[in-house]
Amino acid sequence: MNRPKKNLYIKTYGCQMNVYDSEQIALILGRDYDLTDRPEEADLYLINTCSIRRKSEEKVLSLVGRLKGLKNRRPQMLLGVGGCVAQQEGERLLQRAPHLDLVFGAQGIYRLPHLLHQRLESGKAVVDTSFSADLPYISGQVKPGAPKKLVTIMQGCNNYCTYCVVPYVRGPERSRPAAEVINEVQDFLRQGGQEVTLLGQNVNSYGKGLADGLSFPGLLRRLAKLPGLVRLRFTTSHPRDLSDDLICCFAELPPLCDHIHLPVQAGSNHILARMHRGYTREEYLHKVNRLRQICPGISLTTDLIVGFPGETEADFADTLALMREVAFDAAFYFKYSPRPQTAAAALVDQIPEPVKAERLARLRILQEELSLASNQRLVGQFKEVLVEGLSKQQNQQLCGRLRSNQVVNFDGPQDLIGRMVWVRIEKANLHSLGGHRCQP
Ligand code: 5AD
Numbered sequence: 001m002n003r004p005k006k007n008l009y010i011k012t013y014g015c016q017m018n019v020y021d022s023e024q025i026a027l028i029l030g031r032d033y034d035l036t037d038r039p040e041e042a043d044l045y046l047i048n049t050c051s052i053r054r055k056s057e058e059k060v061l062s063l064v065g066r067l068k069g070l071k072n073r074r075p076q077m078l079l080g081v082g083g084c085v086a087q088q089e090g091e092r093l094l095q096r097a098p099h100l101d102l103v104f105g106a107q108g109i110y111r112l113p114h115l116l117h118q119r120l121e122s123g124k125a126v127v128d129t130s131f132s133a134d135l136p137y138i139s140g141q142v143k144p145g146a147p148k149k150l151v152t153i154m155q156g157c158n159n160y161c162t163y164c165v166v167p168y169v170r171g172p173e174r175s176r177p178a179a180e181v182i183n184e185v186q187d188f189l190r191q192g193g194q195e196v197t198l199l200g201q202n203v204n205s206y207g208k209g210l211a212d213g214l215s216f217p218g219l220l221r222r223l224a225k226l227p228g229l230v231r232l233r234f235t236t237s238h239p240r241d242l243s244d245d246l247i248c249c250f251a252e253l254p255p256l257c258d259h260i261h262l263p264v265q266a267g268s269n270h271i272l273a274r275m276h277r278g279y280t281r282e283e284y285l286h287k288v289n290r291l292r293q294i295c296p297g298i299s300l301t302t303d304l305i306v307g308f309p310g311e312t313e314a315d316f317a318d319t320l321a322l323m324r325e326v327a328f329d330a331a332f333y334f335k336y337s338p339r340p341q342t343a344a345a346a347l348v349d350q351i352p353e354p355v356k357a358e359r360l361a362r363l364r365i366l367q368e369e370l371s372l373a374s375n376q377r378l379v380g381q382f383k384e385v386l387v388e389g390l391s392k393q394q395n396q397q398l399c400g401r402l403r404s405n406q407v408v409n410f411d412g413p414q415d416l417i418g419r420m421v422w423v424r425i426e427k428a429n430l431h432s433l434g435g436h437r438c439q440p
């Protein structure tokens with residue numbers, strides 16, 4: 001006889017890798033739990049966390065604190081914290097929040113059924129922050145019928161950029177066998193999926209240590225041949241490892257979308273060297289030129305950090321100048337945040353908070369000017385849009401993305417969700433476009 005299922009609520013913070021991990025959690029626990037979007041009904045409440053900046057971590061800790069009330073009202077509810085903060089803090093989290101039942105690292109998600117069992121049997125909180133060499137994965141789809149899917153192809157990072165906590169919380173770089181990735185994509189396409197985004201901290205070093213010898217461009221070429229794959233994306237590519245072979249894929253492979261996220265972090269050679277990024281400003285600009293030569297009009301987005309230790313006004317001016325020179329279509333920008341264990345946290349020439357804030361404000365003004373100009377260049381053009389769902393901003397409107405990744409909101413019936421439609425771009429906002437559905 002089937003037991004009635006319990007309710008699982010997952011709150012996800014952070015990057016797309018965490019979104020993927022949360023989907024995996026829902027599949028792993030799917031035998032006993034159904035996902036709910038109502039936290040107050042949860043029998044199991046899991047928080048999948050991010051520790052990339054202190055602010056991300058603070059958000060998690062404040063939510064855990066607030067959940068004490070819910071836990072008191074629902075004593076049977078189990079509360080767990082997983083992902084990067086859990087990996088970093090381990091047992092310390094239990095000391096700060098004794099009402100937690102589970103603490104599990106990024107790899108612990110595949111042991112969740114066992115950890116839950118252990119928690120119920122022992123009556124004591126359980127902590128699992130061990131790493132394993134393999135990358136397990138559970139097949140299936142959390143949202144059947146969704147037109148797009150994230151697929152993790154590798155985990156961890158060996159780069160040790162001096163500001164970054166990822167190598168410590170995600171462990172060393174490991175790639176998934178190509179056959180397994182291809183199977184996952186094929187399964188999704190068989191169910192009517194159209195768009196796949198390959199995920200990894202540094203996708204361009206995909207394949208190292210695997211027996212099948214397929215490089216990242218090799219994997220893209222194999223995937224691009226799969227019938228039904230209309231759009232293929234990947235993130236993130238490290239500028240140092242962006243090979244000419246990969247750049248050429250943008251001209252060669254029809255499903256590969258004309259967008260690349262290429263985090264530059266800073267425009268000054270002095271700061272790039274201190275960050276251990278492994279490329280100069282000139283090398284970065286050279287790769288951008290090559291990308292634009294191979295794929296004219298390719299959309300370029302980036303990540304930027306201001307106020308890295310030792311950053312002078314002249315260094316910062318170099319970042320602004322590089323942004324103008326590349327004219328990024330969009331960017332994510334952050335104040336440098338010292339992270340535990342990282343080399344830069346120990347540097348003596350930390351930048352005062354008000355200086356960081358002031359530089360971030362100047363950088364934002366410039367990027368907003370560049371983003372708006374980039375979006376305005378699309379106005380009047382006819383573009384193909386994969387309809388993803390209802391718009392978050394404009395209720396009643398549909399929302400989708402161009403191949404070059406910009407978000408478009410437009411009027412249309414809900415049965416278009418999951419379909420490809422043509423839209424005339426009418427309006428440019430800072431972070432999105434407005435349009436009208438039309439025939440090409
Ligand atoms: N402080 C600020 N930003 C950071 N990032 C990574 N580590 C830090 C840090 N310590 C940013 C980088 C990276 C993005 C995911 O987060 O720009 O590309």
Ligand code: SF4
Nearest residue numbers: 157159160161164166
């Ligand atoms: Fe962090 Fe650098 Fe690895 Fe990216 S490449 S995850 S910034 S250490």
